[in-house]
Amino acid sequence: MFDGPEPIYLQIAEHLRRQVLDGTLQPGDHVMSTTQYATTYRINPATAAKAFGLLVDEGVLYKQRGLGMYVSEGARDLLRERRRAAFFTDRLDAVLDEARTLGIGQDELIDHVRKRSAQ
Template sequence: MFDGREPLYVQIADQIRDDVLSGALQAEEQVMSTTQYATTFRINPATAAKAFAELVDEGVLYKRRGVGMFVAPGARETLRAERRESFFTDVVDPVLAQARVLGIDVDEIVARLREHAAHDHPTPQAGTR
């Protein structure tokens, strides 16, 4: 499961963020403890604890003393807003810069996106359901 190039604690934190974003983990839902993570994935408990600490610092998780770690209310919306901003900064802005160099008009890009979106989600034809 965790085999990327980033440090293991970063991969764990990213997996939990992804689970929150996808809805696999809901607000106020308890997450596995550091001990459970360590046992399940055969990792050092300190590694899991470091991932959890990062998520607590970001406001994705919070700790209920004596009970465990839980998904913070609003975490999904916060993560979605951060990822949307990263998407525009990391993906859209470079595409627009490259398009400018190639002389591609923004309207042409939008038309291509609409074309692809129509193939992904075709609209029902008249008379069909």
């Protein structure tokens, strides 16, 4: 499952973020423990703990002492807002710069977006 080029803990964190974004994990849902995660995916428990710690720092998960990790209220909105901002700055701006280099005008871009949105 975790075979991408980035460190496994980042892949785990991204996997959990996607589950929150797509609604698989809802606010208040219990997330499997680091030990369960490590056993299920055959990884070092410290790797899973590092991913969970990252998500706690981001406000996506919270820890209840003695009970485990849970999805934070508002985690989906938080992730969406961060991803929306990154979408515009990291992706769309680069596409617009490339379009400008290729001589693709605003009207042509808007027409293409409208056609794709209608599909």
